[in-house]
Amino acid sequence: MAAVRRIVVIGGGIVGLATARELSRRGDEVVVLEKEGRWAAHQTGHNSNVVHAGLYYRPGSLKARMSVAGNASIVAYAREHGVPVEVCGKLVVATSEEEVPRLRALAERASRNGVPARMVSVAEAREHEPEVSCVAALRVESTGIIDFPAVCAAMVRELTAAGADLRTNSPALAIRTRAGRVEVATPSGVVRGDALVNCAGLHSDRVARMAGLEPEARIVPFRGEYYELRPERRSLVRGLIYPVPDPTLPFLGVHLTRMLDGSVHAGPNAVLALSREGYRWGDVSAGDVAEVLRFPGTWRLARKYAYPTGLAEVLRSLSKRRFAESLARLVPAVGEADLVRAEAGVRAQAMRRDGSLVDDFLVQEAPGQVHVLNAPSPAATGSLEIGAHVAGLVR
Known part of the structure; x- marks a missing residue:
């Protein structure tokens, strides 16, 4: 009979929790370390809660396969666990x-x-x-809307019932491998395991370097800003309305999404965030900015997209009128007065040194380690599939 392995998972978003859940289901002992005081604190808790269908992604890519399969599996999971979900198209x-x-x-x-x-x-x-x-x-x-933080809460309940060791307020401070085992220093002590899984999202490249791996790509944060339609104007949108994406650009463009509570979200745009957790223009980290500016890929990307695309995104960020004009292309009745500012999100976008944005999920391995280095949208939709894939790589 094989010995039970102890796996340390860093990151308590939906990908980390789904991976921990799959490892636990396979018989492994799991420790999950989340630096914040709650689960799903960043990308999972700051997105549009859309269950994506999988139509945008390159055929055969991880994104295409895992979002199509995940569209079915995450809806089934939500229904099984009493999580609100609606397949509205x-x-x-x-x-x-x-x-x-x-x-x-x-x-x-x-x-x-x-x-x-x-x-x-x-x-x-x-x-x-x-x-x-x-x-x-x-x-x-097959497109739907769901409560992804509630999905995470259901996974936490499952993991707790299975005896997993779940720790919030537990950032990874240092990582080393000794005698074939991994050791992760946290504020409350050293956590030891037989293998490490890095699902740290916005900080995944830093965790990889902390573990002694040179990541194939660097995380560059992009803030996606949202508005909501005023309650009296919600009737303008019944479901989800998207523009035709520009294939030369990495983002889908602003769109309109009716949420489970009946509110209608509008957005997101995409501007370079001045902090990895920069949900507002005033959130500035000098260290994060310096790191972005030192990375050669940033300047190569800027030469390609700064004008007119990047400038247009910044102007739309600063002007509600411009934001409303983008939405009015889809629904002409939407005007500036119909919009109120909503909570923003930050996308952890992996970029290579040549300035190219990684357009697929990116997983990098080392002995006793698996690092999920790029898992932006549609990662929440495909989280159960990503979790199974990553769990299969842990050895």
């Missing part, structure tokens, strides 16, 4: 004839990824969203 809309070929290409990609999606007429699009403006639309049936 969404519209991706072309607002000009120039966007129609890109929309058709997106429909083809959805088909290749096994995503249930179909082109619909303008009249049918308006049956779903009476206020939408479009010349063509793609209806994606």
Whole structure:
């Protein structure tokens, strides 16, 4: 009979908890270290709570496979554990004839990824969203909305019942490997295990370096800012309305999402954050900024995107009028007065030294270690699949 392994998981977001859950289900003893005083404190707790269908991602990529499979598994998990979820579908809309070929290409990609999606007429699009403006639309049936922090709470309950050692307020201060075992220093003492799994999100590259690994990519934080529609204007949006993404850009563009509580979120944009946990313009970390500026990939990315794309994102961040104009392309009735500021999120985007953004999930291994170095959206949707994948790599 194989000896029980003790696995140390760093990071208490949805990917870390899903990985810990899978390891526990496979018979391992698990310790989860979360630096904050609560679970799902950063990316998991600051996103749009969308269950993605998987249509955007390169066929065969980890993102494509794990989001399509995860779309089904996370909905099933939520229903099994009493977590609020609704499979409502969404519209991706072309607002000009120039966007129609890109929309058709997106429909083809959805088909290749096994995503249930179909082109619909303008009249049918308006049956779903009476206020939408479009010349063509793609209806994606499997997209949903969910409460991801509540999913994490359910996983915590499962892990607790299984006897896992779950520790909040426990940042990793130092990591070393000795005699084939890993040792992680925390404020309350040293945690020892047979293997290490790094799911630290915004700090995953730093944890990797702390463990003696040179990460393939560096985390560069991008803040995504949101507004909400005023309660009296929520009727403008029934479900989810997305623009046709620009394939040359790494983000999807601002969109409208009806949440489980009936509120309608608008956003996010994408601006470089001045701190890895920089949810506001005033959140500035001199060390984080210096690290970004020293990284050669930052300047190579800036040469590619700073003008006009980056400048437009900054101006939209600073101007509610510009933000409203972006939304009005999708729903013309939305105006500046309809928007109120909502909580922002920060995306941990991995970047290589050549300035390219890592466009797929990135997992790097070392003896006795597995490091999840890039797991932005749709990682929450695919979290159960990522957890199973990572657990399979731990040896």
